[in-house]
Amino acid sequence: MKKLKNIFIIIICVSVASQIHFNVLIQGFTIAFSVVVFSIFLYNYVDLNPIKIAIITGITTSLYKSFWLYWNIMSFSKVIKMTAPEIVFYVTYGIIFYFSYYKSRKKELTKFMILVFCCDFLSNLVEISVRTKLIGINSNIIKDLLIVACVRTLITLIILIAMKYYKSFLIREEHEERYRRLILLTSAFKSEVYFMNKNAAEIEDVMKKSFSAYQIVSKNHYPDELKNLTLDISKDVHEIKKDYIRVMRGLEEITNDKIDTEPMNIRDIINILEIDTKDYIVTKNLDIELKFKVDCEFYVLKHFYLMSIIRNLIFNSIEAIDNKKKGLVKLKIEKVEDEYVFSVSDNGTGINSSNLNFIFNPGFSTKYNKETGSICRGIGLTLVRDLAQDIFKGNIFVQSIENKNTIFTVKIPITSFRR
Template identity: 30%
Template structure:
C-alpha cells in the first residue's frame, strides 16, 4: 500500500469513528423511539470538507454506526443480537440514504454555492429522516414538524462550520505563505548583497590581468619574468571566466524576481519585523524591536533596502547583549527617504567610528572560539548606499547607544 493510500485510509477510519461517536449524542424531541443525532452534523461536515468518496464513507459509517449502537444497546437491553441490530438498523440506513442522496445530488460540487448547498443538505436531511421514521412506524404530523425544524437547523449549522473551517485553513496557508515569502526575500537580499562583492572582484581581477599583461609586454628581454607574467595573466583569465559564469548565473536567477515591480514600504517593514523577531527569539534575547513607518510608498529596489536594514538591525541586536531596544524610524524628506536605526546598546568608541565601514574591520569576536567576524556587513551596507547615491552617517555615544542615519534619494529607490 502506497503512502498516499495509507493517508487516505486513515482519513476514512478517523472520519467514521468521529461520526459514530457524535452519533451517540442525540436527543428525543418527544416521547417515542425517534431521535435526532449530532452525528449527522459531523457526517455533513466531513462530506463537505474532506475529499472522500461519498459511497465509501457512507458504507463504512452505516456499518460502524450499526455495530456501535448494537454493542451499546446489548449492554442495557435484553434480547438477541438480531433483535438489537433490527432496532438500530433504521439509524444505520438513515446514513446510507443520506450518503447516496449526497452523491446523486453532487453535493460536494456545490459547496461553494451557499444557498444551493444548504438547500440540498436540508432536503437530504428531511428525506432521510422521513425514511427512518417510516421504518420505525412512528411518523406523525408533530414529528414531521420536528423533522423540518431540525433539518433546517442542521443544514445551516453544518454549512456554517464548513465555512469556518475553510476560512481557518486559508488563514493558515496565508501565514505559511507569508513566512516562506519573508524567508525568500531574506535569501534574495543576501544574494543581491553578495553580487556587489562579486562584481567588485571582477574589476579587481581585470586590473590584475591588465597589470600582468603589461608586465609581460615590458619585459620582452627578461624571459623569466615575461613567462611568469604571461602565466599569471592566463590563470587570472581563467578565474575571471569562472567568476563571470557565477555572476551570470546569479543574475539570471534574480531576473525572475525583478519582475515584481515594487513592494510597499509597509510590507517591507512587516517582513523585516518577522525575520528580526524570529532572530531575537532564536538568540534567546529580550530585545524590544519596533519599526515605525510614516510614509507608505512603493519601493522598486526593495531587496537592497532589505540588506541595508537587516545588517544594521542585526548589528544593533548583537551589540545589545541579553536585553535591549532597537528602533527603526522611516520618514520622507523633500527628495530623500530617511531611515534611522537606533539601539540602546554599549555604543562605539569615537576613535573606531572612521573605520567601521572598511572591509574586514570588525570589533566582534566569537566568545567561544575567539575568531573575529568577517567584518563585511557594514561595508556591504556602505556599498549599497553608495550605489543608490545615498549617504550613511553614524552618531554613537559610549554607554548610551548608536544611531545610523541613511538618506537615499527616492528616485534611486523607485528607479
C-alpha cells in the same frame, strides 16, 4: 492506506458526535449532531464510496450507542431494538447520496446542500417508518422532520463555509510568508551580485597590474623563471575573471524578474523586515526589544537594495547587543528637509574609537565564530556604504560610545526615490 485512515477518522468522529443528541417524536428516535459531522465528511472525502461508509458508520455508531445504553437498561434485546434502526438511517442516506451526488459529474456546494436536506429528511422518514412499522406517521411528524432536516442542513452549511474561509485564510497566510521570504532572499541575492560587480572591477585592476609586472620583468631582463611566473599569474587572473563574470552574469539573469520594476511602499518594506527580525529573535531566544517607527510615506523602486541596507544595519545591531539582557534596537525613518533619514540604534557593546575609521573597509570585522574561531567576512557595512552611495547617492554616518550605544544614520536625497 490513506482511505482506511480516513474511514477510521469518520467512524471515530461520527460515533463521538452521536452522543450529542436529544429524543423527539417517538421513543428511541434521536436527533443527533453526528449526521452533521457525517455530511461534512462526505463533502470533503469525495473519493470514498458513500454507501460503504454509511454501512460501516451505521453499524459502528449503533454498537457504540448500544455499549453505553446497555449499562443503563441492562437488556440486550431492548438496546438492539433502540439502536438498530439507525443503521437503516445511514444506509438510506448513503444510497441517496451515492446516486444523486457521488455519481454526478457536477459537484458544487449548492447542489450538495440541497441533497443533504433531502437525504436527512428521507432517511429520518425511513428510520421512523421502521421503528413504527409505518403506523403513527402523520403530518406533524413529517413537519418536524422537515424542520430537523432544515436546521441540520443550515448547521452543516455554516460549518462548511467556516472551513472554507479558514482554509483560504491559511493559504493567504502561507502565500504572504512565502512572499516575505522571497523578497528577503532576493534582496540578499541582488546585494551580493552588486558586490560581485564591484569586485569584478578590482579583479580587472589586479590583472592589469600583473601584466604590467610581466612587461617590466621582460624589459629588464630578469630571470626567465620570474618572467614565466608573472606571465602565469596574469593568465590565471584573466581566467578567474572570465569565470567570475560568467557566474555573475548568470546570477543577474536569475534576478531579472518583473518584481524588480514594481515600486514598494516604505511601510511594507519595514513590515517585512520587522516580521523577519522578530522571527529571528524568537528563534535565537534573544532578549531584545524592537521599536520601528516610520514618520513619512514614500515608494521605493530599488527596494531590494534599500531593504539590504536597513536589514544589515538591524542585524549588525543585534549582533552588537550579544547576550546582553534587555537589548533594544530602534529604527526610525523620517523626512528632514530634502532627505530621508534612516537611523538604526542599539544599546549594545558599542564600537571602539580606534576602529571607527575602519568599520566600512572591506574585510574589516571584529566578529568571529566562538565555536570554530573563524572571523566573519566583514562585507556587511561595506555593502551598506556602497549601496547607500552608489545606488541612492546618499551617505552613512556612525556615532558610538563603547559599552553604551551605537547609532548608524543613512541620509538619502528625496530625489533618489522619485520615479
